[in-house]
Amino acid sequence: MSADNPVAIIENRVIVADVVRWTQWHNRMLFDEQGCFIEFQSVGRDITALKQIEEKLFQEKELAQVTLQSIGDAVITTDAFSRIQYLNPVAESLIGCSEPSAQGLPLLEIFRIVHEITREPVQNPIELALQENRIVGLANHTVLLARNGQEIAIEDSAAPIRNREGKVIGAVMVFHDVTQNRKLSRQLSWQACHDALTGLVNRQEFERRVEQALCLAKSDYQVHALCYLDLDRFKIVNDTCGHLAGDELLCQITALLQEKIRKTDTLARLGGDEFGVLLNQCMPEQALRVANELRECVQEFRFVWEKQVFSIGASIGLVGIDRYSESLAEIISIADAACYTAKNRGRNRVYVAEADDQERLQQRGQMQWASRISQALENDWFCLYAQKIAAITPADQNNDHYEVLLRLRDEQGNLVLPMAFIPAAERYNLMHLIDRWVIRTLFRNWPRVVGDKQSIYAINLSGSSINDDQFINFLYEQFSLHPILPQRICFEITETVAIANLIKAKQFIESLQQMGCRFALDDFGVGMSSFAYLKSLPVDYLKIDGSFIRNIIENSVDDAIVTAITRISSVMGIQTIAEFVENDAILERITSLGIDYAQGYGIGIPCPLS
Structure with missing residues (x-):
């Protein structure tokens, strides 16, 4: 067979x-x-x-193939030796290599990944999964270097593939493109610590770096310096040409300052027209030299906007950072106070803060007061007093006249006089809030403290309220809420404030008088240029400054000044009020001069308005 x-x-x-x-x-x-x-x-x-x-196995294989082909993530499978067995279409697209040409190749030949910042190679996750027989995730900040030269930020995970006996026969990796997400994350992170207008680091990031410098000063005995810089005439540009011009000025100043500092230093915009400079590892003499270079470059700079040319200037507070510095808050506080001292001393200068600096300590005290004033407004720690203004001419003795005075009760309940906190309120732009509190409180309590009496109450106003375009609307609102005749209210501003804001003051006075309110010019006579301006200010009363009244008996010059003020006021039809009338002799003399009203401890002491 x-x-x-x-x-x-x-x-x-x-x-x-x-x-x-x-x-x-x-x-x-x-x-x-x-x-x-x-x-x-x-x-x-x-x-x-x-x-x-067989049919069932084919269907399962086909389903797996279709799933891998359709999935939105990239998928790579390898054998136990990291040789490629399969790429899905997304993996082909991201890597830039087809499956047939990749099969059998070592994974490292087509899948190259590096750290996006250091550019160091990153260990392949499939190799790690095979070595350690576990699921692994890709390190953050990883980018895939595609074959076409493109860099793609990716996130992935890899896991070993085991057979029925649990033996590792390969690995699978799933990854996806996170380039846009990572770009957005970087953008949000940048925005969180930078100023949108200038691109400089913001106050939060600046304070973090100062805190870091302070730690190094204490641990490694390093010495640093901080400049707190405030532009001197920025408001003129902003008010004259508008916010677009102000923004452009800030950007140009930023470029100017950056040229004067090292790459290791930090320039920050702290808000408005305030900048901070952290000078890393900088001795005091060098820091002062840099601060003066910053001041000079701003002083020499000319800002041009629509054919207008502006000179600026900078006031700089300089403070050292060493192992004796107490805290971040202390450093910032000292620098801010030193900057304000530079402004007070004439602007366009550098002021170096010293440990026993009395002027700086005074500024720091004002900063602490600013916080207490905000608390006082919030918690109603302020209270109102009133002092009588007596008519001393027979024609007007039927009307009671009072000045409303402000007091503050501290945390212990002690009474604090205004001069302790008013300078701080003026510096930190809190006076307009205090003015509004006084008006609201007086008007709310009017029926109880005044009632039907035909009394006139005088309320002091700050320059902040004079310059506040919304203040008139606030007064309209208060008069509409409370049944108070405007004729019963007299507003007082100082001569200094009125002259500094002459046009605004004139408009303000006329607006109040149209409502029916009266107006007094306080502390009159201090400037002695007052008579020239008086014709422009249609006031009802002049309050002659107490420094002339107090010594009117002993000092013939004071007597002559008061006499002149009284005569001119009489010619202009303005009534006069003498402050600091402390005894009968003064009262007798001002009465003989024809002054209309007297105020002082000889007339009546301030009493709670209740």
Whole structure:
């Protein structure tokens, strides 16, 4: 019988009673040694169950293939030796390599990743998953170097693939493009610590760096310096040309200052027209030299806007940072106070803060007062007093006249006089809030403290309220809320404030008088240029400054000044009020001069308005 008797395997699909069955036949023809046919053999078996298993496996494989092809993430599978077995279309697109050309290649040949900042290679996550037999995630700040030269920020994870026995036979990695997310995250992070207009670091980031410098000063005995810089005439540009010009000025000043400091230093915009400079590892002499260079470059700079030319200037407070510095808050406070001292001393100068500096300590005290004033406004620690203004001419003795005075009760309940906190309120722009508190409180309590009496109450106003365009609307609102005749209210501003804001003051006075209110010019006579301005200010009363009244008996010059003020006021039809009338002799003298009203401890002491 011939050995060459091949077997032919045939599979048949048959339907038996509406049921699909599969059979497999092994057919073979037998020949003798001479090649003559002997017989035909055929063996069959039912393979329906086997075919069903194959179909199920095919469907599962096809589903897996379709899933991997359709998934939005990139997928790479490798064998146990990190050789590529499969790439899905997203992986092909990101890497820049097709699956057929990648199959069998070591993963490292087509999947190159580095740290986006250091550019150091990052360990491949599949290698780590295979080595440690665990799921691993990719390190942050990883970028994929695609074959077309593009850099793609990615996030991924890799896991080992095990067979039924638990043996590792390969690995799978899933990753996705996070370039936009990472870009947005960097942008948000940058915005959180930078000023949007100038691109400089903001106050929060600046204080963080100062805190860091302070730690190094204490641990490594380093010496640093901080400049607190305030532009001197920024408001003129802003008010004259508008906010666009102000913004452009700030940007140009920023570029100017950056040229004068080292890369290791930090320039920050702290708010408005205030800048901070942290000079790292800078001795006091060098810091003073740099501060003066900053001041000089701003002084020499000319800002041009629509054919207008402005000279600026800078007041700078300079403070050292060493191992004896107490805290961040202390350093910032000292620098701010030193800057304010530079302004007070004439502007366009550098003021170096010293530990025992009395002027600076006074400024720091004002800063502390600013915080207490805000608390006082919030917690109603202020209270109102009133001092009588007596009519000393027969014509007007039927009307009571009072000045409303402000007092503050501290945390211990002690009474604090205004001169302790008013300078701080003026510096930190809190006076307009205090003025409004006084008016609201007086008007709210008017029925109880005044009632039907035809009294006139004088209220002091600050320059801040004079310059506040919304203040008139606030007064209209208060008069509409409370049944108070405007004729019963007199507002007082000082001569200094009026002259410094002459046009505004004139408009303000006229607006109040149209409402029916009266107006007094306080502390009159101090400037002695007052008579020239008096014609422009249609006031009802002049309050002659107490420094002239107090010594009117002993000092003939004071007597002459008061006499002149009284005569000119009489000609202009303005009534006069003498302050600091402390005894009968003074009262008798001012009465003989024809002064209309007297105020002082000889007339009546301030009493709670209740």
